[in-house]
Amino acid sequence: MSVTTPRGFRAAGATAGLKASGRPDVALVVNDGPDHDAAAVFTSNRVAAAPVTWSRTVVADGRVDAVVLNSGGANACTGAPGFQDTHRTAEHVGAALGIAPGDVVVCSTGLIGERLAMDLLLPGVDAAAAALSVDGGPAAAEAIMTTDTVAKTATAERDGWSVGGMAKGAGMLAPALATMLVVVTTDAAVDGASLDDVLRAATAETFDRVDSDGCMSTNDTVVLLASGASGVAVGADELTDAVTRVCADLARQLVADAEGAHHDIAVEVRSAASVDDALEVARSIARNNLVKCAVFGNDPNWGRVLAAVGTTSAAFDPASLDVSMNGVQVCRAGGVGEDRSLVDLTAREVHVVVDLHAGEAAATVWTNDLTHDYVHENSAYST
Amino acid sequence: MSVTTPRGFRAAGATAGLKASGRPDVALVVNDGPDHDAAAVFTSNRVAAAPVTWSRTVVADGRVDAVVLNSGGANACTGAPGFQDTHRTAEHVGAALGIAPGDVVVCSTGLIGERLAMDLLLPGVDAAAAALSVDGGPAAAEAIMTTDTVAKTATAERDGWSVGGMAKGAGMLAPALATMLVVVTTDAAVDGASLDDVLRAATAETFDRVDSDGCMSTNDTVVLLASGASGVAVGADELTDAVTRVCADLARQLVADAEGAHHDIAVEVRSAASVDDALEVARSIARNNLVKCAVFGNDPNWGRVLAAVGTTSAAFDPASLDVSMNGVQVCRAGGVGEDRSLVDLTAREVHVVVDLHAGEAAATVWTNDLTHDYVHENSAYST
Incomplete structure (x- = not known):
């Protein structure tokens, strides 16, 4: 169930046609609340892709309503036109879901240095929006795969609340972070904790300690969304522990599926x-x-x-x-x-x-x- | 002619039997003077091999009379017994040539973590000492090869004086330095120059800018010996230029012969x-x-x-x-x-x-x- 294990989230995967293989390549994760708390960490690569530049701004106010992710193109090294493509994608998601574009995180993965085929991507976003479901986590996890051979999901169940996550990443894995896109969700009602502190503590001990090939990507993003839908108030330590477990599980899966690895x-x-x-x-x-x-x-x-x-x-x-x-x-x-x-x-x-x-x-x-x-x-x- | 191109030097290669292949594996380079000026740079790896520890001390006073080099074993990570082996090698060379062991630089290359077969090495040193000749440069260059596919030598001829060099190294090539052993000789009478400054200037722009595989070795050594046998007084700039040319030539040869490389x-x-x-x-x-x-x-x-x-x-x-x-x-x-x-x-x-x-x-x-x-x-x- 991955990102839809916690209550308050819907997700979907769809096929826009960005991938030559014809496999699903657009994913949506929507936080239906009541809370819309969010935090994110991004690649420290100074050559950051357009979606990273955009999403840094989106997450700055601590609110995110939706995450849209595409495989089949990284939208990196694409200049101002590439940034406009990211912006248009967020606006398209906003219009489809009736939310503010400024609350939409955008993630892209795939080839560097090529523009996204927006004429394919935007209809794909519509298809994903139409398919959103509280059972959509696995479909979303599948749609973000690139050279991954398996979809990667993880969950941590707690007393009345849970954390779920999905990840993609198989090469260019190095701290901080790996070439990876990760969405982690929780229905905990965050109680006096900084979600940013929780996420940074979790990634520092998990994704930041994976170094498959020493190569740092331009697109790495880890987003944590909290819906509060469980109604259970959870403190910082307890939440950090559960998020760390999910991140550790996903990080181990990234290593196990690294490109060409035998060990x-x-x-x-x-x-x-x-x-x-x-x-x-x-x-x-x-x-x-x-x-x-x-x-x-x-x-x-x-x-x-x-x-x-x-x-x-x-x-x-x-x-x-x-x-x-x-x-x-x-x-x-x-x-x-x-x-x-x-x-x-x-x-x-x-x-x-x-x-x-x-x-x-x-x-x-x-x-x-x-x-x-x-x-x-x-x-x-x-x- | 390599290290024996400049006057005042003799060299030799011999087969001690350290290499399973039966190829030559011991080399000697002797400075017959009248000057015995020397400088050296070594690996910055803190896990330095016994011969590096020994040779750092030898070169500290700026005088070196001979360099003995073996392939077929790095004598690295061999502890105090390994250091005693290096010491014995220097004493053996000293006795064979009638020079002080404290003026003998020792270099080793090959497998890490195994003792040298001293019962083979010392007779090999004797054989090399007996074969010393003013034409022995090429034989010495051949005896230091490990996975190298070709012997590497270079010379720079100047007006009445010259610089010659030999190198080995094909993997673990990274600054500073590569896995390499290099001996550079000159018959210049060093005029008011610090030989150490000359060598550091030359290596900084040559060997330190080769990075074949990012891996730094435990044994890297570059030694520069000046005999003064030409009788030509040469200043710092002129000498640095000629030594740099020889080092650049050798560095380029190391890259061209790097293990498994196609480009x-x-x-x-x-x-x-x-x-x-x-x-x-x-x-x-x-x-x-x-x-x-x-x-x-x-x-x-x-x-x-x-x-x-x-x-x-x-x-x-x-x-x-x-x-x-x-x-x-x-x-x-x-x-x-x-x-x-x-x-x-x-x-x-x-x-x-x-x-x-x-x-x-x-x-x-x-x-x-x-x-x-x-x-x-x-x-x-x-x-």
Whole structure:
């Protein structure tokens, strides 16, 4: 049920014809209230797509009534005409639903540097508006897929209220954020919490710790909508916990469906002097092409892990570093540990644990291996 | 002739048996003087190999009499026993040549995390010492190869003096520096110049601007030796120019022989507010896996170039960015420019030019495409 699991929301997916495949490519998520609280985080890429520029303004007042999303075109690097296309899309949604265009978030994903086919998109918006339903979450999740092989949804059920979400994203995944569009909904009546704080806390520990290929997109958007339709007043901690669970579930699904990946790699850094140190080290390993190629080849090449750690400014003594791969401590005190042939990397999920022996902080970053299929998809598919 | 082109040097290559292939794997370069001036730069990786730790100390007093290099083992992540192996190697060279061990630079390359087979290496050093010759440069260049497919040498001839060099390095190439071992020699009588300044100026504009795969090694070393044997007094500017030419030639050869690469990509950033800005932008593009995959697929995907530019903190207006690929301006003012189908990326050498319209500084970084062969070599070959 995804975004329509919480009460107060309708959603739909429709086929506008933007995708050559003829698959659904327009989604709508509508918040019917009574509350219309919203928060969003966007790509930190300075080359931001037109819909990101538009939606930043929309969400600034904390109210959003609807989110329209299209696949089949990113509307990025399209200049002033591209921004006008986004604006027209919001106005079209506003007219179809009887809401203010300034309360419509717009998200786009697909090819960069090409104008959207507005003659196809706007009728698609009408079709989606006509199909809106309280059961429409799965259809909406399907309509935002690009190279995703599966639709991604998640829910967290609580006592009388819930959180639901949908996501798309399979490449250009790097903090902050991944190339992804995410809509999270809740029917909680937000009680004295800043929805913006809730969303930032949740994304910082989930989407911001996914780094599939080190590449940051121009279109990343995560929107959180609260309808209050459950009538249950929920405080900041409880809401943050539920939203974080949904975001974590979706983030894990993004890694599991990353373009061309054969392994999902959890890089866990322990005993760091600070969380920042742990994240810097984990990201350095997660972005290292030689480490990623080694995992693809089922090679527990801990020397490459150490070489990646050595490029960081984190606090550690090189002679104290420990590295374990899938439970085997292949590197002890910066040197040779247990026999690397004991490591079995054939399973999809791989755990690399680095112990810095420098403090008590820890963090985990998820990444993927670097494979022939990744090279193939990203040299042949033009996104 | 490489490192033995300048007078005052002898060199040799020998086969110790460290490499499974049975190819030569020990090289010696000896400075017979009359001067023994030297400078060196090393990897900035904090996980530095034992030979790097040793050689930093050796070169600190500005005098080096000999450089011994082995392929077939990096002696990295080998702890105190590994450092003792390096020390023993230097002592062995000292005894064989009648020089102080403290004037012997040691370089190693190959697998990380394994001890060197000293019972093979030391007799190999003896064989190399016995083979030393003023014509030995090419043999030395061959003995330092790992996954290199060709030996890399360069020379710059001047009026009565010269500079020669040899390099190895084909993967883990990133500033600063690449995984590379480089020895540069000159018979200039250094006149009032700091050899350290000369070498740092030369490497900053050459090896530091090569970024094949973003991965920094544990063993990188560039040593410059000056014998004064020409009797020609050479000032700082003239010497820097000649050393820079030799380093640029060798750096270009490293890119041309990078593991699995099909394209050599020059990323040129123009009209930047500063050289630092130009370098930050160029490196961001050069390290972007999606850009590198696109070039492999002969796809002039300028949107990915813009997305990489947008992750930097350089001064620019996203609406002013221009991008040309092999002479075709595919992106103009942040949007669609000339037809991308006009771009021909089939040649080995590709030029990407980004104009930031923010100042007058410029810089070029060389990188490679990301290919099936790169993934294959680095998942199957355990370095």
